[in-house]
Amino acid sequence: MVVRRWETDIAPRKLSTSVLEDVTRCSSVEHFGCITPMPHVDRGWLNVESVVQLKLYNNPVELWKKRQRKYRIKVTPVNLEKKMLQEPLLTGEESSEMDMQTLRGGAMWPIMELAVMQEGETSFKHQGQFGREYLADDFFTFQCQMLKPDTIAYMVDLYSATVAEDGTAEHIGFCHILPKNLKLTTGIITLPITGTNHQPIGQLTVDYLMVRPMTEMKCRMESSFSRYWRATWRGLDVGHRGAGSSFTHKSEVCANIRENTIASLKQAIEHGADFVEFDIQLSKDLTPIIYHDFHVGIALRKKDIVEDHHLLTVPLKDLEYSQLRQLQVYNIEEGKMGSLHLENDTTEDSQPFPTLQLAMETLDPHVGFNIEIKWTMQLQDGSFELYHPFELNSYIDNILKVVLTYSGTRKIIFSCFHPDICTMLRLKQNRFPVLFLTQGETNQWPPYLDTRTQTLEMSLLFARSAQILGVNVFSGVLLKQPEFVKHAQAQGLIVFCWGDDNANVETIRYLKSVGCDAIIYDRMDKYCTKDNKESIFLMESRQARAMSLGGADAISDGSDASSDTATESCHGQPTGLVCCPPAEAEQDS
Incomplete structure (x- = not known):
């Protein structure tokens, strides 16, 4: 199961018997996300699928011509299992007149979306045919959901920022990000950009993140407080x-x-x-x-006063829990302060x-x-x-x-x-x-x-x-x-x-x-x-x-979703959930 969008209102949805028996005969229309007047639609979480984020910032494209061109960027996932790369590549004017995604079959999955750290563009949305123009100091985040990360490559296309009257944009060049390029969970890679004449014309720097689902723990839809905050919880x-x-x-x-x-x-x-x-x-x-x-400090020898140069600095990550409990370990600042003013407290809680x-x-x-x-x-x-x-x-x-x-x-x-x-x-x-x-x-x-x-x-x-x-x-x-x-x-x-x-x-x-x-x-x-x-x-x-x-309705002090009513106010909103402002609201059906 892949949860892309789900209703997250505190009030549960109640479906009438007529809807359950025969949806074609019901007199009312049930709108997704609209249990109360304020819509509450949220993104899901990773269950079986993974997410790859490709982040472009700090002017990631370097074109080697003296004049830097303004450009648009589009990233298309390529399913290597389907061997879509066997189709012939077009060159010259032919390649500039078509969207490169047509060479990849236009599959609906994996899904690639783009969010830009600019007002009105922070929500992840589908890309335009020729991507989006990259402006100075922009921060692009391309996000792709997939079931098999090791079988997905990414084609990065550069188009001219100028769109012609017929709605097309000149294709400048492209590069491929292969699964083997994403070896770690996070990293930064630099790739050559190939022009339409198959010559290198520049390079692209990409910061990536691979997010995989938890394997031992599973989340369910029974309750979610990921964006919940009561109006009474102030100060x-x-x-x-x-x-x-x-x-x-x-x-x-x-x-x-x-x-x-x-x-x-x-x-x-x-x-x-x-x-x-x-x-x-x-x-x-x-x-x-x-x-x-x-880091922690380990004393090289027992002294009443431990100074900075008496401590061996060791990354905490290099010590097992039993070692941390058994060794004479100090906070690095203790050595700088020249005093073990908390050393005499031997209680377990301390x-x-x-x-x-x-x-x-x-x-x-x-x-x-x-x-x-x-x-x-x-x-x-x-x-x-x-x-x-x-x-x-x-x-x-x-x-x-x-x-x-x-x-x-x-x-x-x-x-x-x-x-x-x-x-x-x-x-x-x-x-x-x-x-x-x-x-x-x-x-x-x-x-x-x-x-x-x-x-x-x-x-x-x-x-x-x-x-x-x-x-x-x-x-x-x-x-x-x-x-x-x-x-x-x-x-x-x-x-x-x-x-x-x-x-x-x-x-x-x-x-x-x-x-x-x-x-x-x-x-x-x-x-x-x-x-x-x-x-x-x-x-x-x-x-x-x-x-x-x-005799009144109980308000649970736990994580039960019934603990709050749908009419409770949160920052002036008619529900206990924090929502995206109207301009950022997701449009779903």
Whole structure:
């Protein structure tokens, strides 16, 4: 089964008996996606099929003539099993007068669609006959669904940007992307462009992503909260790494409990956290563990004071979970601080590297989890934060397996700085929402190479294109552009914010006043001003039980789709689901 589109309204569809008995005799017309006045149609998730994304950005086409020509780009999947390449190629004027797809039979499957990070073009749609013109600083994402990725090649055609009066465009050249070119889950390839005279005329640089379905876990249609957010969930308090960062030179925000531990998460919960935010990555034996940094420090010899040069720096991914628990492992920042100020806490809850499963099983189920997936990013200078990481599909699947198995009724949101991770989290499952983490326009950190990460506006375009819940913005930028919150929410997205600036009571109040859906900050014990120190989800559960005992319809505190009515408001919309704005709405039949 391949789910391309499906109705995702909270209210279930009810079909009359007449429709079920004889659709030809029913007096009313049932419109796909329209259970309530606001249409709710969403993309599906990967069940048996895979998705390949081909991303073109940073001026990917280099033509070797002195004058660069304006051009249009079209990508056509070619099924190698059907041997469609045996048809003769046309040259000269003949090839420029016809769409190259006619040489490939015009099959409906695989399906290739295009999304452009420009207003009005973020939804994936079928390409025009001669593709779409590539403009300076454009970001193209070609997305193809297929059952057998190893049998599909891709023909990239370049046409003149000028369309003649008869509706045709001059064919400039083409190149092929073969399955063997896509060896890894992600990568960048450079291919020669062949002109109509069969001579090389330039080169094309393509950034690709291969997303495969999970094999051990299967999602169903019973419930989906991938783009669900109640209107009452506004201004929520989120504990950063639990009780806060414990390795910072800012003493006023430095937590006295080791960050990203069960003890730290519990302290944030005790002081009123609605969500707790923590970082997830895998050990060498593929165990999802809670830890922030890509590297750890191992002491070369036992000392009361461990300095930076006493630590052997090792990538966390190179150590098995049992080794992380047995070795004398330190946070790299501890060596820079010259102090092991948390070393004397020997309780089990205070030990580093707790597993994701342990957190799922031991922490209050009425507190939400904001799970940040750690993954290496490429900087603009070409370097990576971490080299030779895991195979990405396996990496994500191992994390999702634990979450889907042990989540129970807990509210869970995924987040990541890497757009491809956000895409994969959205495509691999339909149950939990995803937020795109962004630092926006700031000089505080080196910029990433991927242009989708570089501005707030690009973060919105990407979030809408990927059909995820919203964005998680660096507050240092957000405080300078507070109008961004309403701007994002008007597009059907929610806004979280993070950053050191949030560790301030007045700043938290201000961010809530401008409409932020959630504020992530350190030291929940110091800066949370809630009178009632419990999560909003616990309060809702208590109210639901009271309503149930009083004879009213119960509101479940779990993931049952019946827990909310279709008339509930969400950002001013007539339902609990966040929808694409009208201009971006999918047209389906």
